Amino acid sequence: MEGFDPVAFSERYEAREFVRLSLMRCTIHTVTARDALMLQPLFQDLMRRILKTNFGKPLASVDLGRATERSRALVEERPMTAGEIGKVLIEEWPDSRPDALGMVSRHLLAMAQVTPRGLWQRGGLARHTTLQHWLGKDLNADVTPDAMVMRYLAAFGPASVRDLQLWCGLTKLAEVVDRHRGELITFRDENGVELFDLPDAPRPDEDTPAPVRFLPEYDNVFIGYKDRARVVSDEAAEAVWLANVNYPVFTVDGFLRGTWNLDNTKGKATLSIRPFKPLPAADRAPLEEEGAALLAFHAKDADHDITWGLHGD
Template identity: 70%
Template sequence: MGEVLSRRALNRATLDRQLLLRRARMDAAQAVEHLVGLQTQVPHNHYTALWSRLEGFDAEDFSARFERREFVRLGLLRGTIHTVTARDALALRPLFDVLLTRVLKSSFGKPLASVDLAKAAERARVLVEEEPRTFSEIGKELLADWPESRPQALGMVARHLLAMVQVPPRGLWQQGGLSRHTTLQHWLGAELPEQAAPDDLVMRYLAAFGPASVRDAQAWSGLTRLSEVVERHRHELVTFRDENGVELFDLPDAPRPGEDVPAPARFLPEYDNVFIGHKDRTRIYSDEAARAVWPTNVEYPVFLSDGFVQGSWSIDTDRKRTHAALTIRPFAGLPPAQRAELEREGAALLGFHAPGADHDIDWGIHGE
C-alpha cells in the first residue's frame, strides 16, 4: 500500500522541492528550470518568487538576462503565462498544442465558427513578426478578413494557436508596458521541435512538486491521460499514500525531510507555483486559508508561516519611492514568535522592493 505521509510531511517535502525551506545557492536559470517555470500572469511576479527562493538573488541581473532573451514569458501549463528559460520554452511549448487548441474552441467556438483557424493563425504570425502587437491589435487586423467574427476571439486565435511570447519592457524590473507579443520562434531565432511525449515533463514535475498523485500532475499541467505516463515509469518510482488513502508517486532519491523540519516565513506573489501545483492543496493551505483563498485562487500575494499559507500582504510606496509600507494581513491570530519572524522577513522584503526608502510594517485585517 505504501507508507502514509502526513499533511505536514507533504508540506515539508513540497517546500523543499520548491526551494522554500531554505534559500538555494543556484543560478536563476537553474532554479527556473528546476521549478519547470514560474507562473507569472502578473508580469513582475518572477522577482518576488525568486527572491524568496534564492540566496543573493539580483533582480537587475535577472531583468537584464530577461531582456537578452535568456528567459521568456508565454502560455504553457494550463494555458497560463509562465516565465521559463529560452531552452525550456522551445522544449515544452509543443506539449501544450492540443490543450491550447481545446481551450480556444471551448471558449471562443461560436464567434470563430466561420473562421479558417489555420489561415487566421498564419495571418497573425506575419503581423506579429513584422512588429510585436497586442492581442487587441491582432484581432482588429484580422477582422478585415473575418468581419463576422469578433476582435477578441480573433486575437485569441494567435494566443492559443501560435507560440506567443510577451516582449520587454513588460516583465522587466520596475518597468511596465503593454502586453505585446511576437512568436517564440521569431524572438529566439529557433524552430520548435516536434511534439514529444510528456514523460520527461511528469518526471520533472515530481522532482519539483512531489510526492504527488496523477490527479495532481494533471491539475498542474492541464494535460490528460497522465496515468499512462506514470504507469510506464512505475518501476522507477516509489509510492506513498496521503492521509486520505490517495496513491502518491515520487522519485526515489528526492528529498522528503519529514514533518518536524522548521519552515521559515516566506512572502510569495499571487499565483505562485506552490499554490497551484496540486489538485489537493491542503498540503500548503492552512485551514483558515482554505476558507479564505480557495474561491479566488490566490489572486493576491500571500505569506507562509510554519510552512502554510496564513495570510496576505501588500506593499504601498509613494510616487517618489521614498517611503514604502508593508501591510501583513493574517487570516487568523498568529503566535508572537511567528509574527516576529514575519516582521524580520518583511523588513528584508521591503529592502528588496524599495531599497533606500523609509520602511514601515503594519499589521492589518484580511479583507480590509
C-alpha cells in the same frame, strides 16, 4: 534564491535566454529558451481546445488557418498585442469580434512576449511575436511529456497524478507515470491516494520547522497540487477566495495564515500584513524580519513601514 539579482535576471530576457509564453494551464510562464522550444508543443492541443471553448461562437465563421497565418505575418513584421491583432483581423472577418480574433494567435501559434514586458520594475504592454522568430529556432516537434513529468516530481513530489494534471492542465498522464515506475518511489496519503517521488529527493520529517514565507498570487505551492490541505490552515480554508488563490499570502510553519500587500509610492514602501486571526508575538517577529527583507528587495531606496491588521478589514 540566495544572492538573487533581479536586474541580472531581466538581462537574460533581453538576451533571449529566458522567455515568457503561455504554457501550463494556458497561462504565462518564464522558462529558458531551450525549454520553451520543448514545452510549447506539449500544450498546443490544450490551447486549441480552450480557444474553441472560450471563443467558438464568435470564431465560427472564421477561417482559422488563414487567420493564424495572417497573425503570424503581422507579429513577425512587428510585435503586437492581442488587441492590435484583433483590430487588423476584424477588417477581414467583420462578423467576428476583435477580442476573439486577437486570441487566435495566442492559442494557435507559439507566441513569446517580447521585452520590455517582464523586465524588473519596467514592464510594458504584452506584445508578442512567434517563438520561432524571437529565438531564431524551430520548435521541438518530437517531444513527449515524460521529461516534464519527471521534472515536476523533482520539484513537487511526493505528488499524485491528479496533482500533476492540475498543475499543467494536461490529461492522461497516468500512463506517463506508469512508464517510469521503476525510477520512482511511491507512498499513500491519508486518503489512500498514491503519491510518486524521486528516490533521492529530500523529504523532511513532518516536524521540521518551516520558515515564514511571503508568497505571490497563484504560487506553485497551491497550483502544484490538487490536494492543498498540506498548506491550507483551517482559517484559510474558510476564505471564499481560496479556490482562486488571488491574493498574495504568507505562511507560518508551512501553513497559510493570512494575506499581504506591498504599496510602493512616492518614496515610501509599506508592507501590510493581514492574518486571518490574530497571531502571537512569536509568529509576528519572524514575519516582520522577513517583511523587512522583502521591502529591501523591492524598494531598497524607499522609506519602509510594516503595518498590521486582519484580512477583510
